[in-house]
Amino acid sequence: ETGVTQSPTHLIKTRGQQVTLRCSSQSGHNTVSWYQQALGQGPQFIFQYYREEENGRGNFPPRFSGLQFPNYSSELNVNALELDDSALYLCASRSELAGPYEQYFGPGTRLTVT
């Protein structure tokens, strides 16, 4: 158990719709990262939030956005869904005090876009 939870487990959406995925970090973790894993690939970094602000972004368009709340839970929002957005979305949390080494992952949300 990593102490990181994600909801929902599975989600089916239609192309063009919007979706919100949620992550609850391990207690005391103030940094959260989101990753997308498409079929047959390794997870790809979307962005990172530290103290409620984005402070690092991968090669994803602006329709991927996020929020981090004071209790260190976070959301990933994707607008104007495309078929290629179908993937497993992982969040990972860590404590800035512990340094960058220990990142704890949730089990992921499986998003299917039809």
Add this chain to the structure above:
Amino acid sequence: ILNVEQSPQSLHVQEGDSTNFTCSFPSSNFYALHWYRWETAKSPEALFVMTLNGDEKKKGRISATLNTKEGYSYLYIKGSQPEDSATYLCAFSRAGGTSYGKLTFGQGTILTVHP
């Protein structure tokens, strides 16, 4: 090498066999190399984090080595058991600014251990 590459993509072994996987990564601006074990429908579980050239880590029957100068890491499993069946991911992070928090993953090695 610009990306993280893992080999083989999949591996089938018999219970009791020893096995090893390779992870290749960019050797410039290296910060850390992570190994994760990921079972289906569960969270990826951190196995090792290595930062220094020549690092060797061990956890039970699993061990890993790191060569930052040539950009590779090996993961070894001694006496494989069916419960070792999982996807093994390696991930690299770069030095500089907030980059160390960003993990660049390989595509993983899927290990199946047959009883």
